[in-house]
Amino acid sequence: MKKIRIIGVPEHFNLPWHMAIEEGAFSECGIDLQWTHIPEGTGRMGKMLANEETDLAIILTEGIIKSITEGNSSKIVQEYIGSPLLWGIHVAANSNFTDVQELMAGKAAISRYGSGSHLMAYVNAQSEGWNTGSLDFEIINDLNGAVNGLTNGQADYFMWEHFTTKPLVDNGTFRRLGDCPTPWPCFMIVATDAFLSENSAVLRNILGVINRYTMEFKHIPSIDRTLANRYGQKPEDIQEWLGLTQWSQQQMTAVTLRKVQETLLELGLITTKLPADKILAHL
Structure with missing residues (x-):
C-alpha cells in the first residue's frame, strides 16, 4: 500500500x-x-x-x-x-458598520499572509475602488480566531467562505455585509x-x-x-x-x-x- x-x-x-x-x-x-x-x-x-x-x-x-x-x-x-468561491464579508454582530463601503479604512482579520482571506481582501478592495496600498491586517489564524478578533475589536471585518460562516451569521455572532466572488x-x-x-x-x-x-x-x-x-x-x-x-x-x-x-x-x-x-x- x-x-x-x-x-x-x-x-x-x-x-x-x-x-x-x-x-x-x-x-x-x-x-x-x-x-x-x-x-x-x-x-x-x-x-x-x-x-x-x-x-x-x-x-x-x-x-x-x-x-x-x-x-x-x-x-x-x-x-x-x-x-x-463566494467570500462573505463579515463584521461582529455588535459592530457599528452597516455597509461594505464603510470598511474602507477598517482592519481586516486574516488567517495569515498569503491566505485567501488576505488576498481576497485586496480583490474586494479593488472591486470597491479603494486604495489597496492602505489595507490593514490582523492575523487571527482560523475561524475561531476570527470570532474572537471581531468580537473583541482587534479587527473590523473578516472574509471567509459564505456558507461555512453562515451558521455564525444565523446565531448572531457575525453580520454579513456583502459577498465577493473570486474571479x-x-x-x-x-x-x-x-x-x-x-x-x-x-x-x-x-x-x-x-x-x-x-x-x-x-x-x-x-x-x-x-x-x-x-x-x-x-x-x-x-x-x-x-x-x-x-x-x-x-x-x-x-x-x-x-x-x-x-x-x-x-x-x-x-x-x-x-x-x-x-x-x-x-x-
Whole structure:
C-alpha cells in the first residue's frame, strides 16, 4: 500500500475526498491516502507544500499561484472546484458598520499572509475602488480566531467562505455585509515537485478516483441532508451552495492562469509572472 499525504480545509467542498477514503476507493488502487485537516487554510498549506510536509493539497487558486511564484516547488495538477468561491464579508454582530463601503479604512482579520482571506481582501478592495496600498491586517489564524478578533475589536471585518460562516451569521455572532466572488475557479489539486517526479502514475490513479466521485456527487441520493448534518448547515443553505458549485475534472487553462497572475501582479501581490509550464503540471 502506497502511503500518500493530503491536506485540505475542513469544509463541505472536500466531502468527496472523505467519502472516497471511507468507502475504500483509494485502497482498492493500493493507495493509503491520509487526509489531514488544516483549519488555518491556504497560507499554512502553502508552507506545508513548500516544506514537503505533505504530498498533495486542495488549496485556493490565488494563494497557491502566489506561493509558486515565490519559489514553492509545487504544481497545479488539476482544478478541483471549477466555479468561483463566494467570500462573505463579515463584521461582529455588535459592530457599528452597516455597509461594505464603510470598511474602507477598517482592519481586516486574516488567517495569515498569503491566505485567501488576505488576498481576497485586496480583490474586494479593488472591486470597491479603494486604495489597496492602505489595507490593514490582523492575523487571527482560523475561524475561531476570527470570532474572537471581531468580537473583541482587534479587527473590523473578516472574509471567509459564505456558507461555512453562515451558521455564525444565523446565531448572531457575525453580520454579513456583502459577498465577493473570486474571479476564477477557486480550488486546485496541487502536488509537490518531489512527489510528481516519482509518482505520476499514482497521481493519475488518485485523480481518476476523485474525478469519478465528483462527477457523481450531486446525484447521490439525499446528499444535501448528508452535507447539512456533517457540516452543521441548514439544508436550504446546502441546496443553494450545491446550485452554485461545480466540480472540475480538467486542468486549469493557460488563459485562466494568465488572468490570475495578471490580477495578482496588478494588486502588487506578486512581483513576477511565470510561464504556464512552471505552474501547471501535465500528467
